[in-house]
Amino acid sequence: MNRPLAISRQDHILNALDAAGAVSVSLLAERLGVSRETIRRDLKTLADQGRANLVHGGAARTATAEPSLAARQAANAPGKAAIGRKAASFVEDGMVVILDSGSTTLALAYALVERKDITVLTNSLPIALLLCRSSDVKVMMLGGEIDPNDEAAFGIDTLSALEHFRVDLVFIGVGGVSPEGELTDYSRLASEQRHRMMKAGQKVFLLVDHSKFERRTPVKMATVSRIAGLIVDKPPPRRIAQAFAARRWPVIEAKA
Amino acid sequence: MNRPLAISRQDHILNALDAAGAVSVSLLAERLGVSRETIRRDLKTLADQGRANLVHGGAARTATAEPSLAARQAANAPGKAAIGRKAASFVEDGMVVILDSGSTTLALAYALVERKDITVLTNSLPIALLLCRSSDVKVMMLGGEIDPNDEAAFGIDTLSALEHFRVDLVFIGVGGVSPEGELTDYSRLASEQRHRMMKAGQKVFLLVDHSKFERRTPVKMATVSRIAGLIVDKPPPRRIAQAFAARRWPVIEAKA
DNA sequence: CAGAAATTGCCACAAAATGCCACATCGGCG
DNA sequence: CGCCGATGTGGCATTTTGTGGCAATTTCTG
Numbered sequence A, B: 001m002n003r004p005l006a007i008s009r010q011d012h013i014l015n016a017l018d019a020a021g022a023v024s025v026s027l028l029a030e031r032l033g034v035s036r037e038t039i040r041r042d043l044k045t046l047a048d049q050g051r052a053n054l055v056h057g058g059a060a061r062t063a064t065a066e067p068s069l070a071a072r073q074a075a076n077a078p079g080k081a082a083i084g085r086k087a088a089s090f091v092e093d094g095m096v097v098i099l100d101s102g103s104t105t106l107a108l109a110y111a112l113v114e115r116k117d118i119t120v121l122t123n124s125l126p127i128a129l130l131l132c133r134s135s136d137v138k139v140m141m142l143g144g145e146i147d148p149n150d151e152a153a154f155g156i157d158t159l160s161a162l163e164h165f166r167v168d169l170v171f172i173g174v175g176g177v178s179p180e181g182e183l184t185d186y187s188r189l190a191s192e193q194r195h196r197m198m199k200a201g202q203k204v205f206l207l208v209d210h211s212k213f214e215r216r217t218p219v220k221m222a223t224v225s226r227i228a229g230l231i232v233d234k235p236p237p238r239r240i241a242q243a244f245a246a247r248r249w250p251v252i253e254a255k256a
Numbered sequence C: 001c002a003g004a005a006a007t008t009g010c011c012a013c014a015a016a017a018t019g020c021c022a023c024a025t026c027g028g029c030g
Numbered sequence D: 001c002g003c004c005g006a007t008g009t010g011g012c013a014t015t016t017t018g019t020g021g022c023a024a025t026t027t028c029t030g
Helices: A006-020 A025-032 A036-048 A077-088 A103-111 A125-134 A156-162 A188-200 A238-246 B006-020 B025-032 B036-048 B068-074 B077-088 B103-112 B125-134 B156-162 B188-200 B238-246
Strands: A022-024 A053-055 A058-060 A096-099 A119-122 A138-141 A144-147 A152-154 A167-173 A183-185 A201-208 A229-232 A251-253 B022-024 B053-055 B058-060 B096-099 B119-122 B138-141 B144-147 B152-154 B167-173 B183-185 B201-208 B229-232 B251-253
Touching: A006 A022, A006 A025, A006 A036, A006 A058, A022 A025, A022 B006, A025 A036, A025 A058, A036 A053, A036 A058, A077 A103, A077 A201, A077 A229, A096 A103, A103 A119, A103 A125, A103 A167, A103 A201, A119 A125, A125 A138, A125 B125, A125 B144, A144 A156, A144 B125, A152 A156, A152 A188, A156 A188, A156 B156, A167 A188, A183 A188, A188 A201, A238 A251, B006 B022, B006 B025, B006 B036, B006 B058, B006 B125, B022 B025, B025 B036, B025 B058, B036 B053, B036 B058, B077 B103, B077 B201, B077 B229, B096 B103, B103 B119, B103 B125, B103 B167, B103 B201, B119 B125, B125 B138, B144 B156, B152 B156, B152 B188, B156 B188, B167 B188, B183 B188, B188 B201, B238 B251
Parallel strands: A096 A119, A096 A167, A119 A138, A167 A201, A201 A229, A229 A251, B096 B119, B096 B167, B119 B138, B167 B201, B201 B229, B229 B251
Antiparallel strands: A022 A058, A053 A058, A138 B144, A144 A152, A144 B138, B022 B058, B053 B058, B144 B152
């Protein structure tokens, strides 16, 4: 049982920062099995490098001073924006696409604002509202019970609504990617719903920003065998990359 | 043990503020699991930064321009708020209610923010987002094609989603009231959908602010015979009042 | 409209969590 | 062996949060 290297600890901290926008000393100390003092020293190091912002009790994303818009959207915003732009480039006029809920797919929605002649199906309230307010995209909202965390609809009604559509492209966000390269999700229902979304369309793209790598969430995600592409903002760690290659999932890197 | 970071608490407050325009100390304290005093201190901090405006019992958003729908909401905002409060007083714990789309029903949603143990069915994106961001109300979104003007779902999917619910109260906004006292709507589809909503519930309330009186919109609105009440902010002109009385529609006047 | 009741604001102090520093401990390495 | 860097420990200062009392405000009621 060797203690984790300082580097990988700080790496973990940065990922957590990207993912959540803020981290607490106590929680990190518990998770990483080291003393709070060590975490504090790590945070101080990162702060000296300008990669984190110290606040009482923990650290926050460097940019966290300003944005009043959705907090999670700002987490790793540049990476997600790049993924969004890349994903948008696969959408052609006349297509019908599904956008899953989540901050990465919201970034894709931003990238679609200028488009027309496309139809977007989504269960995400912010995506639907964004597109109907500031674009000419035709929006179909998938109804259902609203999960306040995701600000999106889930449940039987959402699933059955999916049945009625012919869909060209499907864009799915991923909760996490285990170190073994397995895709994971937060809840059983969400996973099932994403699976149905994938089956509803011709081509499936998965959107994964680098803060998701090696993050474990509880539920294994069911996928379809054919994945048109896995859009990332940074190359994944080797082990994950190999797992993707073994399943013949093309990894598409979006450049900022 | 692990206290959530102060900064994420304030982030949450800003989000709620953004969605609802105003937040209350008590509700935030309860939702975030901290004492009211702490919330007060947070609000004071935000106010010092110019990011919130303190008011008795909570804080309000600093005057920020908000797009389309807010503009319409601003038309006769006080009257609509009064109607919303009055309408909310009919909603009891445990009830399932339908909220139609529109600025007046949005005002009702604002009035429901502090409530819990109620379920709201709505086809309106802003209402769903407001309630899921700043209240403990359970929200079911009725899916369908989004009409950018109303920022709400309409269509076959919306209608069929209605089938599955048992509803206590239905709150419907009205497009206009002709000088003859006839209720009118903007489109055939919207009218039909509102009719279905009415039939789905036990009691139907119509929300009419005085700017709707003697305004003609193109489509005659189908109603159900029994209307539990017609909530207004000012008494209607005599001819309209007579027409309402003839149909035995109780007129309920909301006071500011 | 007045007075009561409930809610909220405000202040001071106590309790808890965190920050910070000095020093001890551990393990590798020349 | 002794040096060095990294980490843990403990004590104390600082910050944050909770609590209770009381004044001010709002709301209810007759």
